[in-house]
Amino acid sequence: MLNRFVVDLETSRQQGFEKHEAILSSAQGREVTVLHQGSSRTLINMCANNYLGLANHPEVIGAATRALGSHGFGMASVRFICGTQDLHKRLENRLSTYLGTDDTILYSSCFDANTGLFETLFGAEDALISDELNHASIIDGIRLCKAARHRYRHGDMENLEAILRTSQAARTRAIVTDGVFSMDGSVANLPAICDLARRYKALVVVDDSHAVGVVGPGGRGTPSLHGVEDQVDILTGTLGKALGGASGGYVSGRKALIDWLRQASRPYLFSNSLMPAICAGSLAAIDLAENSLEIRETMNHRVVQLRSGLQRLGFRVGGVDHPIVPILVGDAEAAQAMSEVLFESGVFAVAFSYPVVPKGAARVRLQVSAVHRPEDILQVLGALESFSHPRCHRL
Structure with a gap:
């Protein structure tokens, strides 16, 4: 096995694909x-x-430093045992208010949020329809669940509609897209996606990691940018980019959905809670993103x-x-x-x-x-x- 990896690494190096x-x-x-x-x-x-520019902003650093003194370095536990502090609940409530959703659940990263979302909410009777350029965490999250998997050509609404037509036997269907595509900087056509979702009775799931804090009124992301906040059913995102740049992710949406994730989402149930200082710094970052x-x-x-x-x-x-x-x-x-x-x-x-x-x-x-x-x-x-x-x- 090691010899195989040595050969593969050398091939990657010769092709110019090696990363440092x-x-x-x-x-x-x-x-x-x-x-x-x-x-x-x-x-x-x-x-x-x-x-x-919030990763080293004095208000973010100050909030995190104060929380380090008052709430400690880490929780040393998962949320449902003894790993939930008031800061975790404050951050979840603040994100819900900011994004205009019922409730929010925190994860250790948005990668975990996406891998924990699909396997928990969708089963073999369902269908997931994903943009071909979606982030790797969406791709891996969809692979983990038993739902039928479909990919539509990037931004191609005709191709998306054709898949929606042929997948109508599924119990629940969800269209899944990045809000902003990380490698291209392009923004998803959410108005067209939401229109198709209404016509074909599908959910809309948006990973807004590269949009929250950046686009839309108050930096509330691509649904706000396009005025379709009430038509997007599930939002995932990160605290590791515009909102302070540390780590942590979330899923935000209807309360019953979030409640079920708390009961059954494996990355949530079996991963340590976010560091309290990250929660405090992220709260300060959201205030800056919304008001500055x-x-x-x-x-x-x-x-x-x-x-x-x-x-x-x-x-x-x-x-x-x-x-x-x-x-x-x-x-x-x-x-x-x-x-x-x-x-x-x-x-x-x-x-x-x-x-x-x-x-x-x-x-x-x-x-x-x-x-x-x-x-x-x-x-x-x-x-x-x-x-x-x-x-x-x-x-």
């Missing part, structure tokens, strides 16, 4: 200090999900600056108006070369290749934060202005 973890010696922020080849380098950070319009406006200004600049340079850019700004390169080796050029120019941005994205769809995903300055974006654009690679073609 950068080691940071600083807090997450506008700049990060990266340990590289025995020395430290401070770089403009363009690859974090820290969209609102200036933070989102600053982020959006930087997004426009970066997107328009990359387009002027002739690069193919994915998504629209979202702080996920992928430069669509195609070739894995060319994407890695672009990442290295940026690194040498003082910019930290990671190349994505197979299996994170399909073969031939490699990219460098830039991610904008509210803490970025105009000169940071100019530094990125300056580094890329003269970039050339035989397998990276500009428009």
Whole structure:
């Protein structure tokens, strides 16, 4: 077995798919200090999900620090034994109020939320219809349950409707989609999805991890952005991106649904409770996300600056108006070369290749934060202005 892994690793390396973890010696922020080849380098950070810049915000850090003193380091237990504190209930209630739902249940991550959701709520008599570009946690969560599984072509409403027509014998059907697709920065067509769901009597499940805090009034996500809050049945999301950047996930929706997850969802029943300090910091982050319009406006200004600049340079850019700004390169080796050029120019941005994205769809995903300055974006654009690679073609 080990010999097989050695061969597979070498093949992956030769194809340009090998991934390396950068080691940071600083807090997450506008700049990060990266340990590289025995020395430290401070770089403009363009690859974090820290969209609102809250991962090192003094109010978030202060709330977490106070909770560390008052509530301790960890719960050393699962929720139903002795692992629920007042902070857990406050955070669940706050998320429900923020998202406009009946109730919310916390998980240790959104990956756990998605793997715990489908196997608990859907059985062999049901059908799940999933966008082909959904996050890996949705894919794995659906695999864990016994429901019939269908995939529709990304954003293709005609293909989705065709599947809805042919799956009407199922007891319960659910259309499952990311709110914002993490590799592309594109936003799901929720109005069309909700319209089809009404016509064919299906539920709508949205993973809004890259949207909450970022899009819609008050940062309430894609249902709020499209005005379909009352038509989305189940929301999943994370506290590890815009809402403070630590860890933790949730499922939010109707009370009976959440109550059943508390009784039967295995990742919830058998995983330790969230660290109390994370709950307190996340509460502060939600307040900032909801009430600090200036933070989102600053982020959006930087997004426009970066997107328009990359387009002027002739690069193919994915998504629209979202702080996920992928430069669509195609070739894995060319994407890695672009990442290295940026690194040498003082910019930290990671190349994505197979299996994170399909073969031939490699990219460098830039991610904008509210803490970025105009000169940071100019530094990125300056580094890329003269970039050339035989397998990276500009428009």
